[in-house]
Amino acid sequence: MTRATPLVLVVDDDPSIRQTLSRELAAAGYDTMEAADGMEGKARFEESRPDLVITDLAMPRADGLAVITAVRRIDRTPVIVLSVRGEEEDKVRALDRGADDYITKPFSLRELLARVRTQIRRAEAGPVAEVLRFPGLEIDRARRTVVRDGQDVRLTPTELAILELLAGHAGRPVTLRQIIAKVWKGAPATTVDTVRVHVGSLRRKLEPDAANPRYIGTEPWVGYRFLAELVEG
C-alpha cells in the first residue's frame, strides 16, 4: 500500500447508506469514494485502485458479483459484501467468487468498522508467516505442529490442513466449498458433511470449552470463521 491513509470505495445504490458509511469511515480515519451502482463501482475501482471495496449485492446495472469479478481480475484488494437475510446463496457465491467477508443488513457500524480494520491489516501484512501465533495457540506450518496452552495437540493431516486454512484466513469466513477445494483438492466424493465431521473432531481436540468456541466459529449457511486474532511478532 502506497497511501498514508487507506482509500475505501463504497458501492451501494441507497444514497443514505452510502453517505453515512462514507462519513463514518472518514471519521474513523479512512479516505472514501462512492459509487451508486455496479457499473460505476467498476469504473471507480479501475481509475483509483482503492485499498478496500465495500459493495452491496443487489443493485441496478451490474450487481455486487460483477464488482467482485472486476476487482479480482485486477488484484487481491479486499472486498466486503453487504447482504440481507434471504440472500444466503448470493452471499456464498460472492465469497466463492473472491469476496473476503460479508456483513448482513441491518448491521452495526462498530461491526463493519471492525471488519474493515481486519481486512486492511491483512492487506498490509506480508505473506502468511511460517508460524501462526494466536492467544494460547501456535501453529508451526513448517514443522506441522500445533501447541495449545503449552500442550502439543495431535491432529490428523486433514485436521491440520483445515486448521491451517482457517487460521491463515483468521477473521475472515471460509466457505465449505473453499475448504473442499483446498484440503481435498476438490475430490468429487467430498461432501459438506465430510467437512463438518472433520471440523467437529478438530474442535474437540482444539477448543478448551466447546460451548464457547475460542478459535473456530460456525458461519450459518456459509462455512467457518477463525475467531482468534493473530498475535504480532
Next chain:
Amino acid sequence: MAADQRAISRRGRAAWVALPFAAALVTILARLAGANATTAGFAYLLLVLGLATWGGWAVGAAASVVAMACFNFFFLPPFGTLTIQDPANWAALITFLIASTVASRLVATARQRAEEAQSRQREVEILYDLCFSLFAASQRPGVLGEAAARTLRSIGAESGGLYLAGEEAPASTFGPEPLPIDRDLVQQALETQEIAEARGTVFLPLHVGGKTNGVLVARWPVAPRAVLESASRLLALAIERERLLGEAAHLEAVRESDTLKTSLLRAVSHDLRTPLTAMRLEIESLQGRLAGQPDALASLGGLSLEQGRLSRRIDNLLSLARLEGGVARPHPEPVPPSSLFRAARESLSLILADRTVEIRVEPHCPDLWADPSLALETLVNLLENAARAAPSGRPLELAASPEPESRVRLEVLDRGPGVPPGVKRMLQGTRDLRRTADDAAGDSAAGGLGLRIARGLADANGGVLTLLDRPGGGTIARLILPAAPEPPDPVEGDG
C-alpha cells in the same frame, strides 16, 4: 388380415368355377393339335399348376384328379374309357397324379407365404404410419381425439370412440353416426385389460406401464388382432405422453410461480432492510456525536430499541411469507445449543441489557440438526416474549438437554405471569399462519405473532413447540428439535 382373407376366398371360388372350363379347354386344344400322350400330360400339368397358384392347394388337388381322368379318357388307350390297357400307362398315370399333386402343393404354399409376407408388411406399414402420426406429426397439446381418430382409421374401423379411465362420457367419438356403447363391456375391458368383443364392436383396453388409462371402442375393424393390440398400445402411449406433458407443464408453472415468489420476496426484503440499515447507521453515528448529552443518548437508545424491534418484526414477517409461499427451504446443519443461545442473546443485546440470562447446557447434550437462521429466529422470538412477560428483576433462563429418540430439548424459562389462556388456545388451534395478520392488532398480538412464527419456524425445522406453566410461576417455552447425527471419530493418520 380379414380383407386379405376375403380376397383369397373370392379367388378360390373363381378357381373352382374355372376348373371344368379350363380342363375342357386344354383337352380340346390338345385334341385339335393332335397331341400325343406325353404332350397332353405336360399340358394337363400346366393346368394343375395354374389352378393351384390361382385358387390354392385344394383347387390344385381337385385339378390333379380331373386332369388325370381327362388324360386317361382322351389320351391313353383304350380311348373314350377310364380303363387302362397297357400296364406301363398305369405308371405314367400315377406318376402324373403324384407330380401334379406335389407341384400344386408347392406352388400353393409358395403363394401363401408370399401373401403372408405381404400381409405382415402391410401391418407394419399401418403401425408405422400410426406411430408416426401419433408421436412425430403432432406435437400439439390436446390432440387425444385426433390420435384416437387416427388409430381408428388405421385399423379400418367404420366408427368408434375413446373412453378415458375414470370418465363417464367418451373423450372423443369418430364416425358418421353416434355409436351405441355397452358401458359394461368398456368397464370389463378396463378391469381385465383383455380385448372384449360384441356384435362387431371391439373394446380395446389401452394399457401402458401396468395401468389402463382408457378403452378404444372400434366398430368393424378390419385389421387383425395383432395389429389391434399394437395399435391400442401405441394409442395408450400417446395418452400417457399427453398426461406427462400436462404434468410437466403444471410443474413448470409451479416452478415459475416459486421463482416469482422468491424474487418478489427478495426484492421486498432488500427494500425493507435497506432503510432499516440506514436508520441504524444514523443512530449509531448520532450516538458517537452526542456522546456528552445523556438526555439525547437516552432518546437515541429508545430509538435504537424500536429500530431493533421493527427489524425483527420484518424478519418475522418475511420468514412467515417464505414459509407461507412454500419458498423457505430449511438447510439443516449441526448447531451447538450454546452458540445458538449466545447468538440469541446477542441479537437482543439492547432488550436484555439490564437483565440476567442464565444459560444451562447439560453435559453430553448433542448438537441440533436445524437451519441455523430459522432456529435462531425461533429462539429470539421466544426469548423476546419471555423478556416482555417477566418482571425485569427476575432472571431469564435458557436450557438445553438431550431428549430420547435423538432429539434435543431447548427451553426458555421465565418468572412472568404464566401462559395466557388465549395464547394456549392459539397454539393448540389452527395451524394456518395467515390468521396471524388478522390477529396482529392490539398489544398482545406482537407476542402472538412471535409465537405463531416461532411455531411455523419450528415446524419447518422438524421441531415441536409447546408452552407450559412453570411450577412456582412463569412460563416454559419448550422447543424439541432433532439432534445432529453423531460424527464418527475420524481415523488417526487420515488425509
